Amino acid sequence: MAKVTFFSGQQLPLEMHKVRIIQKLNLLPIEERQRAIAGAGYNTFLLQNTDVFLDMLTDSGVNAMSDQQQAAMLIADDAYAGSATYTRLYDKLVELFGMTYFLPAHQGRAAEHILSKSLVKPGTYVPMNYHFTTSKAHVTEMGGEVLELITEAGLEVTSDDPFKGNFDVAALKALIDDKGAEAIAYVRIEAGTNLIGGQPLSLANFRETTQLCRDHGILTVLDASLLADNLHFNKTREAQCADMSIPEITRAIADCFDIIYFSARKLGFGRGGGICIRDEAHYKQMRALVPMFEGFLTYGGMSVREMEAITVGLDETMDEDMINQGPLFIEHMVNELDARGIPVITPAGGLGAHIDAMRFLPHVPQQQYPAGALAAALYLASGVRGMERGTLSEQRDPDGTEPMANMELVRLALPRRVFTLSQVNYAIDRIDWLYQNRDLVGGLRFVEEPEILRFFYGRLEPIGDWVEKLTEAFRRDLGDSL
Numbered sequence: 001m002a003k004v005t006f007f008s009g010q011q012l013p014l015e016m017h018k019v020r021i022i023q024k025l026n027l028l029p030i031e032e033r034q035r036a037i038a039g040a041g042y043n044t045f046l047l048q049n050t051d052v053f054l055d056m057l058t059d060s061g062v063n064a065m066s067d068q069q070q071a072a073m074l075i076a077d078d079a080y081a082g083s084a085t086y087t088r089l090y091d092k093l094v095e096l097f098g099m100t101y102f103l104p105a106h107q108g109r110a111a112e113h114i115l116s117k118s119l120v121k122p123g124t125y126v127p128m129n130y131h132f133t134t135s136k137a138h139v140t141e142m143g144g145e146v147l148e149l150i151t152e153a154g155l156e157v158t159s160d161d162p163f164k165g166n167f168d169v170a171a172l173k174a175l176i177d178d179k180g181a182e183a184i185a186y187v188r189i190e191a192g193t194n195l196i197g198g199q200p201l202s203l204a205n206f207r208e209t210t211q212l213c214r215d216h217g218i219l220t221v222l223d224a225s226l227l228a229d230n231l232h233f234n235k236t237r238e239a240q241c242a243d244m245s246i247p248e249i250t251r252a253i254a255d256c257f258d259i260i261y262f263s264a265r266k267l268g269f270g271r272g273g274g275i276c277i278r279d280e281a282h283y284k285q286m287r288a289l290v291p292m293f294e295g296f297l298t299y300g301g302m303s304v305r306e307m308e309a310i311t312v313g314l315d316e317t318m319d320e321d322m323i324n325q326g327p328l329f330i331e332h333m334v335n336e337l338d339a340r341g342i343p344v345i346t347p348a349g350g351l352g353a354h355i356d357a358m359r360f361l362p363h364v365p366q367q368q369y370p371a372g373a374l375a376a377a378l379y380l381a382s383g384v385r386g387m388e389r390g391t392l393s394e395q396r397d398p399d400g401t402e403p404m405a406n407m408e409l410v411r412l413a414l415p416r417r418v419f420t421l422s423q424v425n426y427a428i429d430r431i432d433w434l435y436q437n438r439d440l441v442g443g444l445r446f447v448e449e450p451e452i453l454r455f456f457y458g459r460l461e462p463i464g465d466w467v468e469k470l471t472e473a474f475r476r477d478l479g480d481s482l
């Protein structure tokens with residue numbers, strides 16, 4: 001992507017690639033979308049993809065591959081052990097991160113499973129800038145406790161802080177003084193902090209946080225799943241990175257850590273994951289779990305074809321024109337929504353645009369899941385599928401009480417290299433319409449609430465007849481447009 005100044009004076013993102021394979025999309029009329037969302041229990045996870053126009057649910061495993069990636073898949077070496085494909089992936093990871101050891105895993109959470117099973121003992125703490133759903137679940141499962149040490153700025157919904165993902169170093173120091181370094185299993189730092197809106201950390205903060213850990217002999221772990229976006233922001237927002245190449249910034253970040261794990265469903269435009277490890281002792285500690293839970297050490301549950309695609313995808317991640325499409329589209333979306341007075345998380349981050357449902361639907365109480373209701377309403381109004389990131393995505397406490405989330409967000413992920421600018425503009429327009437009709441949108445309640453990860457497959461229903469009213473208003477305002 002390039003940001004180009006048009007003759008009109010407008011600055012717009014311009015694609016630096018062309019589309020050579022297409023997939024036809026369906027845009028159902030609103031009445032059919034109404035039936036589809038009801039059939040899905042008002043949970044966008046349960047929609048059929050054929051009923052979705054623009055799938056902005058996630059950036060996971062749905063990023064577009066390049067011609068080079070597809071070509072590489074043809075030379076994949078099918079061997080149970082010692083595949084040349086593994087060696088190519090391994091060499092690329094060593095080149096980028098400079099760590100000697102690599103354990104493959106079938107996706108990011110599988111890497112988290114191996115890490116927490118090896119490193120988390122009951123009663124230990126795992127401080128992190130912010131939790132990610134699966135990272136927290138794995139630490140908790142092993143009897144550890146997740147502590148979120150995000151700076152105060154990180155939780156401010158509207159801000160011009162360029163690095164809202166930064167770790168609160170002072171809070172980490174206080175924690176070490178209070179509990180002692182031995183009580184900390186490891187410090188996990190998540191690049192491009194997912195659940196607070198894809199917000200990055202500065203290179204300076206990576207360095208300061210991990211230096212403090214090293215001073216106290218605490219193990220440092222980087223979750224690099226969203227590293228590509230973070231790299232773009234280091235390059236464009238941090239003075240000391242402006243003259244560094246993307247590979248140089250990557251290595252500078254990697255050099256801070258003992259362990260780096262990632263979901264290749266995001267990093268590397270493929271499907272897989274793994275753990276890069278600096279020293280032999282940690283490698284040996286984790287190695288036995290890979291054949292037990294994932295697959296042999298040279299594939300770890302991944303298809304060799306995907307591994308080839310990831311190797312090339314990691315290389316493409318080192319190209320600023322390849323990794324900036326997401327951030328530039330998101331910036332366009334966030335700025336356009338903001339200009340229309342629609343509450344969004346600012347500044348624009350990576351991964352997607354995040355609508356603040358608490359301010360979009362101030363009349364819907366948190367107990368009625370405003371972000372879930374907004375995600376359902378947005379699908380109805382547009383065929384765009386977003387994801388609830390709020391109270392619905394939280395877990396009940398062991399005593400059954402329902403904790404209210406810090407934020408109620410609808411995330412509109414922009415999978416990398418997938419959408420065009422006119423599709424993004426359509427989404428902006430329909431969100432604008434919904435905002436003008438926000439008073440019509442009501443809350444949701446559970447009909448079926450699973451105990452674990454309830455947001456994935458829980459079913460809900462609208463409180464009152466707001467879905468019918470919203471459909472009528474759409475027809476009134478937009479005639480027979482889809």
Ligand SMILES: *Cc1c(COP(=O)(O)O)cnc(C)c1O
Pocket residue numbers: 060107108109110132134135190194223225226263264265266272273
């Ligand atoms: C997606 C994600 C994971 C989990 O990866 P999966 O491949 O979906 O299992 C972990 N951490 C972060 C930051 C993520 O975005």
